[in-house]
Amino acid sequence: MAFGASQRSEVCITGAGQSDIGRRLYRNPLELTLDACLAAIDDAGLTVDDIDGVSTYPGPMGTPPGFSGAGAYEVIDALRLPVSWYASGLELSGQLGSVINACAAVATGLARHVVCFRSVFEGSAQGEKGRASTMPGGGGGGGGIPRVSGFTQWTLPFSAPSAAIWVAMFAQAHFDRYGTTREQLGQIAVNARKNAALNPKAIYTEPMTLDDYLAARMISTPFGLFDCDVPCDGATAVVLSRADVAGDTRKQPIQVESVGCAMRGRPSWDQFDDLTTMSTRDAGADLWTRTDLKPDDVQLVELYDGFSFLSLSWLESLGFCKVGEGGPFIEGGQRIARDGELPLNTHGGQLSAGRLHGYGFLHEACVQLWGEGDARQVPGEPEVAVAAAGGGNTCGCLLLTRRR
Amino acid sequence: MPTDSTSDTVNVPFRILPKLDDGNRFFWTSGADGRLRFLRCQDCGYFVHPPQPMCPKDHSKNLQPEPVSGRGTVATYSINHQPWMPGPELPYVVAIVEIEEQPETRLTTNVVNSEPESVHSGMPVQVIFERHPDEPDDIYLPLFEPRQEAR
Numbered sequence: 001m002a003f004g005a006s007q008r009s010e011v012c013i014t015g016a017g018q019s020d021i022g023r024r025l026y027r028n029p030l031e032l033t034l035d036a037c038l039a040a041i042d043d044a045g046l047t048v049d050d051i052d053g054v055s056t057y058p059g060p061m062g063t064p065p066g067f068s069g070a071g072a073y074e075v076i077d078a079l080r081l082p083v084s085w086y087a088s089g090l091e092l093s094g095q096l097g098s099v100i101n102a103c104a105a106v107a108t109g110l111a112r113h114v115v116c117f118r119s120v121f122e123g124s125a126q127g128e129k130g131r132a133s134t135m136p137g138g139g140g141g142g143g144g145i146p147r148v149s150g151f152t153q154w155t156l157p158f159s160a161p162s163a164a165i166w167v168a169m170f171a172q173a174h175f176d177r178y179g180t181t182r183e184q185l186g187q188i189a190v191n192a193r194k195n196a197a198l199n200p201k202a203i204y205t206e207p208m209t210l211d212d213y214l215a216a217r218m219i220s221t222p223f224g225l226f227d228c229d230v231p232c233d234g235a236t237a238v239v240l241s242r243a244d245v246a247g248d249t250r251k252q253p254i255q256v257e258s259v260g261c262a263m264r265g266r267p268s269w270d271q272f273d274d275l276t277t278m279s280t281r282d283a284g285a286d287l288w289t290r291t292d293l294k295p296d297d298v299q300l301v302e303l304y305d306g307f308s309f310l311s312l313s314w315l316e317s318l319g320f321c322k323v324g325e326g327g328p329f330i331e332g333g334q335r336i337a338r339d340g341e342l343p344l345n346t347h348g349g350q351l352s353a354g355r356l357h358g359y360g361f362l363h364e365a366c367v368q369l370w371g372e373g374d375a376r377q378v379p380g381e382p383e384v385a386v387a388a389a390g391g392g393n394t395c396g397c398l399l400l401t402r403r404r
Numbered sequence: 405m406p407t408d409s410t411s412d413t414v415n416v417p418f419r420i421l422p423k424l425d426d427g428n429r430f431f432w433t434s435g436a437d438g439r440l441r442f443l444r445c446q447d448c449g450y451f452v453h454p455p456q457p458m459c460p461k462d463h464s465k466n467l468q469p470e471p472v473s474g475r476g477t478v479a480t481y482s483i484n485h486q487p488w489m490p491g492p493e494l495p496y497v498v499a500i501v502e503i504e505e506q507p508e509t510r511l512t513t514n515v516v517n518s519e520p521e522s523v524h525s526g527m528p529v530q531v532i533f534e535r536h537p538d539e540p541d542d543i544y545l546p547l548f549e550p551r552q553e554a555r
Contacts, residue, residue, distance in 0.1 A: 145420065145421075146420070147420075147421055147422060147423035147424075148420055148421070148422055148423060149422065149423040149425070149428075153422035153423065153428065154454060154511075154512055155512050156420040157419050157420055157421055157422055157545050158419075158498060158512055158513050158514050158545065158547075159417070159419065159484070159488070159489070159491035159492055159496060159498070159514065160484070160498045160512055161420075161488050161489055162486070162488055164486070165482050165484055165498050166512075168482035169480045169481060169482045169498065169499070169500055170480070172480045172481060172482055172525070173479070173480035173525065176480070176524075176525045217485070218483075218485040218486075218495075219484075219485060219486045220482045220483070220484040220485065220486060220498070221482050221483040221484075221485075222482075223482075269512075270500050270510050270511070270512045271453075271508075271509075271510060273508070275479055275480050275500065
């Protein structure tokens with residue numbers, strides 16, 4: 001497996017697709033998944049007969065409700081794919097770790113065209129009662145109260161069941177050490193909402209000011225409502241291809257110039273060595289070890305915002321600003337605007353476009369590099385983008401280029 | 405063992421409790437004598453948490469639970485306002501507390517007996533146990549309160 005200058009363009013993204021996306025679609029999640037996969041395959045100018053690999057995150061999971069719309073087996077069977085290679089799993093370098101897996105498979109010759117997907121139906125699964133209905137003891141329905149083991153035994157007994165609380169504690173540590181403020185963090189959310197207004201598939205599109213952001217009810221300090229992403233239903237897929245067969249495809253391939261997948265601290269939320277960052281730190285640094293490109297070469301970034309602070313953490317981790325200076329970097333919002341020097345989350349992120357869980361950022365990076373952003377297209381025909389996903393102990397990122 | 409079962413359980417909120425096994429039982433029942441315990445390598449002295457069968461420093465399997473002082477420091481925290489599930493009265497403080505004997509070892513926990521707004525990073529705290537009746541042994545959740553000398 002090789003990325004970077006010596007083996008450039010070994011792995012390419014040749015197609016991207018999405019299903020319908022909505023707050024609550026109440027549709028069969030496998031149907032949405034297949035819609036996305038077929039859209040990506042068609043976008044590449046391929047047919048299902050060309051696909052010989054499947055990769056996904058996290059694989060089939062019953063809980064949390066709606067977290068996984070389909071596993072690899074379901075897609076392989078539904079499309080009758082004769083695969084040479086397939087994989088799914090949760091213990092990866094973030095949601096995009098499934099794409100990094102596929103890069104490795106393609107680069108080593110295990111597969112030629114891999115469809116990678118992520119599918120969620122958390123909006124429908126949580127229903128009108130919202131997220132609380134999915135929490136242990138919160139369903140109001142019979143059955144005994146479950147006991148917890150493994151990782152969750154260290155958080156759930158202390159009434160800390162949500163990543164909102166865990167990430168909030170990292171954000172608070174960053175606030176305390178570096179003086180980061182809610183006014184600064186709010187720019188992530190305000191910027192996302194502005195961009196979502198131009199994305200026909202976004203969930204929240206009504207205008208939101210910084211004052212609106214600050215006035216929203218508190219969830220878990222320093223996070224208010226608009227620091228937290230919105231659950232939705234939808235699926236996203238991309239096709240990864242070997243460069244030497246990418247000529248079969250319809251569009252100009254996007255090269256996977258590099259990947260970042262390292263994790264050098266403990267794989268834990270509360271035992272990680274530095275509570276102001278996460279394994280974003282290691283995945284972000286890792287990205288630049290396999291390429292001649294530098295952060296200054298990047299023209300737009302699509303950085304995970306399951307919680308607003310995660311985008312800030314990725315900005316620092318990827319070297320777009322110094323560690324601790326993420327707050328001043330985004331202050332005022334001009335720099336990260338669509339017409340700024342480093343456009344961020346041009347589709348609205350998960351905060352406003354919906355919690356497609358990582359793959360939405362990769363999809364948007366491809367859309368922008370292909371110049372298909374319509375009203376939200378970043379000016380200047382961008383050629384270099386970063387897509388990053390995850391937080392805590394599950395982080396991965398991709399450096400993508402479109403060379404003419 | 406405490407014999408007064410009313411005074412310390414009367415205001416205990418609903419909690420999801422840990423499933424006890426041979427690896428974690430000592431930790432979750434440790435508060436019976438008011439002491440917080442961690443698994444400790446008997447060869448190099450490193451505290452191993454969460455419990456594992458082997459010391460990550462020297463790969464020794466000679467590990468035993470040992471009491472610690474129960475003193476710690478708030479590394480970071482969040483005041484939770486969201487009713488995720490039945491639990492303590494809102495808002496409540498979730499914190500990551502560093503253990504005095506080995507600060508890299510931490511517990512996600514609650515800071516109690518303190519106004520939420522008064523909790524801050526660097527705050528000295530002391531363990532206090534919340535007892536949940538169970539069979540064969542009661543479960544004691546290690547929470548933290550402001551340390552006496554810091555009040």
